[in-house]
Amino acid sequence: MKTIVICMGSSCFARGNARNVELAEAFLDAHPEIEARVDLRGGLCCDRCADGPNVVVDGTVHTRVDEPAMRAILDGLLG
Numbered sequence: 001m002k003t004i005v006i007c008m009g010s011s012c013f014a015r016g017n018a019r020n021v022e023l024a025e026a027f028l029d030a031h032p033e034i035e036a037r038v039d040l041r042g043g044l045c046c047d048r049c050a051d052g053p054n055v056v057v058d059g060t061v062h063t064r065v066d067e068p069a070m071r072a073i074l075d076g077l078l079g
C-alpha cells in the first residue's frame with residue numbers, strides 16, 4: 001500500500017495542493033487497477049509551509065510539488 005498525504009493546510013492548499021488533489025483524484029479514476037493499493041488522504045499543516053506545496057509519499061516529504069512533480073509522483077504509482 002502506497003500512502004500519499006497531500007497537505008491541506010491553507011498555505012499548501014493555496015499554493016498548489018488544491019490542484020494536486022484534483023490531479024490525484026483524476027489519476028486514480030483513470031487507473032482503477034491501482035486504486036486498491038493507494039491510500040490518498042489530506043493532511044494537516046506539517047509546519048513546512050515555506051517549502052510548500054508539500055506532499056508526503058510513504059513518509060517522505062516532497063516539497064514545492066508543482067504540477068509536473070505531482071504528475072511524476074502519480075506516474076510512479078504505476079510501476
Ligand code: FES
Nearest residue numbers: 009012045048049
Ligand atoms: S500548509 Fe502545508 S506545511 Fe503548512
